[in-house]
Amino acid sequence: MSMVSTAPSRRRRVKIDPWRWVGRIFLLFLLTFTVLPMLWMVLTSIKSQFAAMQYPPQWWPAEPTLQNYAKLLDPNGSTGQEFLRYFWNSFYVSMVTTILGVIVAVPAAYAFSRFTFPGRTFLFFSVLLRNMFPSVVFLMPLFLLMRWMGLVNTHGSLILTYLTFGLPLSIWLLKGFFDNIPIQLEQAARIDGATRFQAFFFIVMPLSTPGIIATSIFSFIGAWNEYVYAYTFLSKQDSMTLPVGIQRFFTEFATDWPGLMAATFLMSVPVVVLFLVLQKYFVRALTEGAVKH
Amino acid sequence: MAQVVLKEIVKQYGSLYAVNNVSLTVEDGEFVALVGPSGCGKTTTLNLVAGLLPMTGGDVLIGDRNVTDLDPKDRDIAMVFQNYALYPNKTVYKNLAFPLQMRKLSKAEIDTKVMDAAKVLDIVHLLQRKPRELSGGQQQRVALGRALVRDPQVFLMDEPLSNLDAKLRVQMRTELKRFHQDLKATVIYVTHDQLEAVTMADKMAVMSGGFLQQYDSPKNVFEHPVNMFVASFVGSPAMSLIPLEAINTGGKIALSSSEGWQLPLSEANSKKAQTASTSKIVLGARHSTLQLHKSKESNSVPGRVYTVEPTGDVTFVQVFLGGATVIVSLDPSVDVKSDQEVWIEFDQERLHLFDGETEMALTDP
Numbered sequence: 001m002s003m004v005s006t007a008p009s010r011r012r013r014v015k016i017d018p019w020r021w022v023g024r025i026f027l028l029f030l031l032t033f034t035v036l037p038m039l040w041m042v043l044t045s046i047k048s049q050f051a052a053m054q055y056p057p058q059w060w061p062a063e064p065t066l067q068n069y070a071k072l073l074d075p076n077g078s079t080g081q082e083f084l085r086y087f088w089n090s091f092y093v094s095m096v097t098t099i100l101g102v103i104v105a106v107p108a109a110y111a112f113s114r115f116t117f118p119g120r121t122f123l124f125f126s127v128l129l130r131n132m133f134p135s136v137v138f139l140m141p142l143f144l145l146m147r148w149m150g151l152v153n154t155h156g157s158l159i160l161t162y163l164t165f166g167l168p169l170s171i172w173l174l175k176g177f178f179d180n181i182p183i184q185l186e187q188a189a190r191i192d193g194a195t196r197f198q199a200f201f202f203i204v205m206p207l208s209t210p211g212i213i214a215t216s217i218f219s220f221i222g223a224w225n226e227y228v229y230a231y232t233f234l235s236k237q238d239s240m241t242l243p244v245g246i247q248r249f250f251t252e253f254a255t256d257w258p259g260l261m262a263a264t265f266l267m268s269v270p271v272v273v274l275f276l277v278l279q280k281y282f283v284r285a286l287t288e289g290a291v292k293h
Numbered sequence: 294m295a296q297v298v299l300k301e302i303v304k305q306y307g308s309l310y311a312v313n314n315v316s317l318t319v320e321d322g323e324f325v326a327l328v329g330p331s332g333c334g335k336t337t338t339l340n341l342v343a344g345l346l347p348m349t350g351g352d353v354l355i356g357d358r359n360v361t362d363l364d365p366k367d368r369d370i371a372m373v374f375q376n377y378a379l380y381p382n383k384t385v386y387k388n389l390a391f392p393l394q395m396r397k398l399s400k401a402e403i404d405t406k407v408m409d410a411a412k413v414l415d416i417v418h419l420l421q422r423k424p425r426e427l428s429g430g431q432q433q434r435v436a437l438g439r440a441l442v443r444d445p446q447v448f449l450m451d452e453p454l455s456n457l458d459a460k461l462r463v464q465m466r467t468e469l470k471r472f473h474q475d476l477k478a479t480v481i482y483v484t485h486d487q488l489e490a491v492t493m494a495d496k497m498a499v500m501s502g503g504f505l506q507q508y509d510s511p512k513n514v515f516e517h518p519v520n521m522f523v524a525s526f527v528g529s530p531a532m533s534l535i536p537l538e539a540i541n542t543g544g545k546i547a548l549s550s551s552e553g554w555q556l557p558l559s560e561a562n563s564k565k566a567q568t569a570s571t572s573k574i575v576l577g578a579r580h581s582t583l584q585l586h587k588s589k590e591s592n593s594v595p596g597r598v599y600t601v602e603p604t605g606d607v608t609f610v611q612v613f614l615g616g617a618t619v620i621v622s623l624d625p626s627v628d629v630k631s632d633q634e635v636w637i638e639f640d641q642e643r644l645h646l647f648d649g650e651t652e653m654a655l656t657d658p
């Protein structure tokens with residue numbers, strides 16, 4: 001008996017934490033939920049039209065083919081031309097939105113973070129006010145506004161709209177970044193011989209790269225995926241963006257599911273690539289908030 | 294190197310005067326320590342000299358130029374910040390090179406100057422590291438190096454040693470002093486730590502509540518504090534202050550306590566006491582000027598021991614006396630106990646008298 005009381009138990013008890021398992025199962029469920037449709041999309045996109053419509057479904061394509069992709073990316077075929085046109089339109093709109101967004105958001109966020117000026121708090125919260133309403137609410141007013149300005153059926157209308165919707169979040173995120181960069185760094189730079197702008201450009205900007213990149217990704221994806229406004233503002237076929245274009249394109253004929261899936265897959269490629277390339281910064285942006293000094 | 298003159302500088306934040314009408318002159322090559330309790334406006338003053346904050350009023354002169362309206366970059370100053378403010382994404386080399394790049398020096402010149410400064414500060418082996426890969430002391434050297442490379446007119450330092458551990462602080466203190474002597478640099482140095490001020494500075498500026506209280510050599514500030522604030526702020530342990538009542542005893546003045554004893558003042562001190570605006574007088578004495586007796590002696594006043602704090606070299610004894618606590622330093626061999634009755638003798642030559650109303654030091658009429 002004395003042995004029992006003195007010797008520590010050899011068997012290590014593995015504590016089963018039920019919540020941990022619930023968590024894991026939930027994550028697994030989420031994973032399935034997001035990955036399965038993607039998987040099905042990719043599988044369908046390499047099937048033939050006939051195979052895609054079979055019932056019971058072919059789980060695994062019997063004769064995988066890349067023909068759907070070839071058709072979409074063929075600049076000589078009519079389908080390919082249209083698809084590439086939409087792709088380019090989407091890319092153009094998203095890119096311009098992102099670049100303009102950064103150009104406006106960076107100085108704005110910096111000003112909110114560093115300067116005190118009359119109406120600063122009011123302005124900052126009015127920037128956020130837009131985000132309290134669902135964006136569809138603004139559909140009709142913005143459409144009327146665009147028509148009045150003669151911007152309907154131009155990419156400008158979309159770029160302006162996306163900027164309006166994207167900027168508040170960008171400014172807010174970036175301000176957080178700038179807030180976390182010690183003001184002494186700029187002061188040191190100014191004493192070291194930099195102007196205010198140089199201090200910002202050489203010292204603050206490089207330190208806030210993760211933040212700038214994260215906000216860029218946000219505004220790019222927002223613009224890239226947007227559907228309702230693009231659908232409303234653009235009716236000319238050759239100015240349409242991908243989300244609208246794809247839909248239009250494929251319902252004209254009897255729905256070509258493999259083609260549609262291939263197009264959708266191609267549409268997701270830029271976003272995924274963007275994420276993979278910039279992931280490092282993105283994670284840093286979300287976890288650190290800014291530079292640890 | 295150059296003289297720095299502050300003329301009635303004022304900095305106001307809303308209704309708060311962070312710096313209030315401060316005027317002082319730092320001579321060419323002088324090392325001036327700016328001391329005072331937290332929030333008294335030391336950093337603000339330094340930032341005003343640097344031009345990092347817009348001034349509410351006043352002028353700053355560096356050398357023979359009025360720099361009041363100049364940008365920090367045009368003032369030809371260097372600054373060492375409390376948190377060092379090293380550029381975290383640049384290597385040590387690039388940190389040191391940055392001020393030179395901004396002044397458009399050639400690559401070769403930059404390289405020579407950076408290497409020179411690095412050699413002086415013994416950080417050559419760290420040049421390729423990023424600031425976060427350095428220890429506190431090394432970061433401190435780099436910060437100093439960034440100030441050194443440029444050979445500016447004035448060095449401004451905001452508590453550069455406060456983030457270091459005690460041992461390193463003492464070492465860096467010596468090095469800073471050495472560096473000042475070698476360069477004959479004009480330095481304005483902010484510190485919390487009055488030991489730093491006393492050991493390094495030619496002059497000491499004591500601030501409180503945005504006001505400059507006293508500006509003099511550490512010795513004079515220590516020996517002749519102008520008011521009760523300076524008296525209690527400078528020196529460690531602080532000067533003991535005892536509020537008493539002045540009574541006239543046939544031409545001479547005696548200080549009388551609520552406990553009933555009287556301390557007759559010497560002739561010189563009586564004259565000082567007569568200049569007071571009120572009969573309330575505060576007696577100040579440093580621990581080293583007091584003598585503790587275990588039995589009653591003439592010219593001594595009774596008190597009771599409160600605590601005994603041996604520190605090794607000396608023992609500090611706190612004594613309740615006249616409604617205040619008085620600190621006396623003793624040889625460790627002297628044996629006193631808490632609650633023991635003791636008699637304290639004041640040194641008439643070295644005691645301080647303050648006006649109980651204005652808190653100003655009473656001086657010879």
Ligand SMILES: Nc1ncnc2c1ncn2[C@@H]1O[C@H](COP(=O)(O)OP(=O)(O)OP(=O)(O)O)[C@@H](O)[C@H]1O
Nearest residue numbers: 306309311329330331332333334335336337338485
């Ligand atoms: N940007 C600001 N806005 C409002 N008040 C400020 C600002 N900066 C400083 N103050 C106030 O000005 C006063 C002086 O501040 P300062 O930083 O100069 O103190 P300090 O003497 O350097 O203190 P410490 O020893 O703690 O560094 C403080 O009361 C502070 O609260």
Ligand SMILES: [Mg+2]
Nearest residue numbers: 335336337451
């Ligand atoms: Mg300070």
